[in-house]
Amino acid sequence: MAGPEIERLIQLLARLPGLGPRSARRAALHLLKKKDALLLPLAATLREVGDSVHACSTCGNLDSRDPCAICTDSRRDESLLCVVESVADLWALERAGVFRGRYHVLGGTLSALDGVGPTDLNVDGLVARVNGGRVKEVIIATNATVEGQTTAHYITDRVAPSGVQITRLAHGVPVGGELDYLDDGTLGAALKARRPL
Amino acid sequence: MAGPEIERLIQLLARLPGLGPRSARRAALHLLKKKDALLLPLAATLREVGDSVHACSTCGNLDSRDPCAICTDSRRDESLLCVVESVADLWALERAGVFRGRYHVLGGTLSALDGVGPTDLNVDGLVARVNGGRVKEVIIATNATVEGQTTAHYITDRVAPSGVQITRLAHGVPVGGELDYLDDGTLGAALKARRPL
Numbered sequence: 001m002a003g004p005e006i007e008r009l010i011q012l013l014a015r016l017p018g019l020g021p022r023s024a025r026r027a028a029l030h031l032l033k034k035k036d037a038l039l040l041p042l043a044a045t046l047r048e049v050g051d052s053v054h055a056c057s058t059c060g061n062l063d064s065r066d067p068c069a070i071c072t073d074s075r076r077d078e079s080l081l082c083v084v085e086s087v088a089d090l091w092a093l094e095r096a097g098v099f100r101g102r103y104h105v106l107g108g109t110l111s112a113l114d115g116v117g118p119t120d121l122n123v124d125g126l127v128a129r130v131n132g133g134r135v136k137e138v139i140i141a142t143n144a145t146v147e148g149q150t151t152a153h154y155i156t157d158r159v160a161p162s163g164v165q166i167t168r169l170a171h172g173v174p175v176g177g178e179l180d181y182l183d184d185g186t187l188g189a190a191l192k193a194r195r196p197l
Numbered sequence: 198m199a200g201p202e203i204e205r206l207i208q209l210l211a212r213l214p215g216l217g218p219r220s221a222r223r224a225a226l227h228l229l230k231k232k233d234a235l236l237l238p239l240a241a242t243l244r245e246v247g248d249s250v251h252a253c254s255t256c257g258n259l260d261s262r263d264p265c266a267i268c269t270d271s272r273r274d275e276s277l278l279c280v281v282e283s284v285a286d287l288w289a290l291e292r293a294g295v296f297r298g299r300y301h302v303l304g305g306t307l308s309a310l311d312g313v314g315p316t317d318l319n320v321d322g323l324v325a326r327v328n329g330g331r332v333k334e335v336i337i338a339t340n341a342t343v344e345g346q347t348t349a350h351y352i353t354d355r356v357a358p359s360g361v362q363i364t365r366l367a368h369g370v371p372v373g374g375e376l377d378y379l380d381d382g383t384l385g386a387a388l389k390a391r392r393p394l
Contacts, residue, residue, distance in 0.1 A: 013239070025285070032250060035247055091199060
């Protein structure tokens with residue numbers, strides 16, 4: 001079999017989401033074949049990212065600066081605060097390029113099954129930011145799952161005393177979606193939230 | 198969007214086989230979440246592998262030693278030489294644990310379409326090893342593809358003058374395979390190579 005260093009590389013690669021033991025072996029061979037073009041740059045970039053990237057102490061986003069590039073961007077509207085579960089959700093909204101306010105990353109959702117309670121999420125930080133006085137609207141953008149909705153209700157309860165406006169993303173038919181393939185819950189929500197044309 | 202270091206990490210990860218742009222993003226976030234348990238060890242292992250692992254000058258296997266662990270293992274039969282296309286094939290045979298001789302990695306197959314000629318493969322090295330006098334049997338284990346079979350014929354022509362025995366892997370029904378799902382070529386080969394019970 002391969003030497004101990006290569007075996008260790010395969011084991012580490014196999015722990016990445018989307019790679020199993022077999023594809024990790026293929027990836028390791030690919031890396032060894034492209035040593036100068038891929039393996040060494042990847043090693044250097046991993047170290048650089050590991051050394052420099054940290055969670056932003058204000059919003060929880062991952063960046064090499066603290067506060068992060070979004071929190072310090074003066075062109076963004078600091079009166080709009082979008083609450084997301086994870087950095088992946090923040091990236092999804094940024095990719096869409098539809099939001100020009102600031103973010104707040106909770107770091108998960110309330111989940112009794114997984115033992116995640118309010119103290120495990122960055123909710124106190126959110127309440128402190130809202131009470132800071134500059135935020136006028138909190139947009140809750142947790143996932144439309146049971147855990148996400150539970151968390152949304154909890155956050156609403158916590159933020160409501162500050163008196164700022166609280167909104168959530170609309171539920172409805174996805175753009176490009178066909179009614180025939182949609183679940184009853186989404187169809188019901190879309191009908192309930194119908195808008196005048 | 199994410200910072201430039203993270204973007205660069207995502208781009209490098211997306212070049213691994215089995216990972217696309219979306220799964221590379223997921224992998225990057227996973228690495229950042231498990232910085233001490235996964236990201237930093239992976240960076241260190243990549244650098245270690247990049248620095249220490251090279252192709253064996255005898256057989257072409259990848260190892261931190263040269264000659265490699267297989268070439269220097271005195272318990273392995275040096276009179277048996279198994280010719281494979283790639284290190285991945287060598288690993289597959291080693292995983293199966295069915296071969297106790299030495300290997301010779303060609304580094305590809307003859308392919309007019311991809312512009313791979315005899316000089317691009319490690320065939321001269323193979324002929325030199327066979328002429329060295331210790332090899333009694335050359336087992337050709339190229340893939341059962343058109344390119345693999347073309348390469349097998351070419352190697353046979355080159356090795357034949359030395360007078361050593363030349364064999365190839367058997368074609369036939371895969372163990373656990375059902376006849377109903379097999380292609381005509383395999384069924385024909387299995388019938389032609391039938392053995393007395």
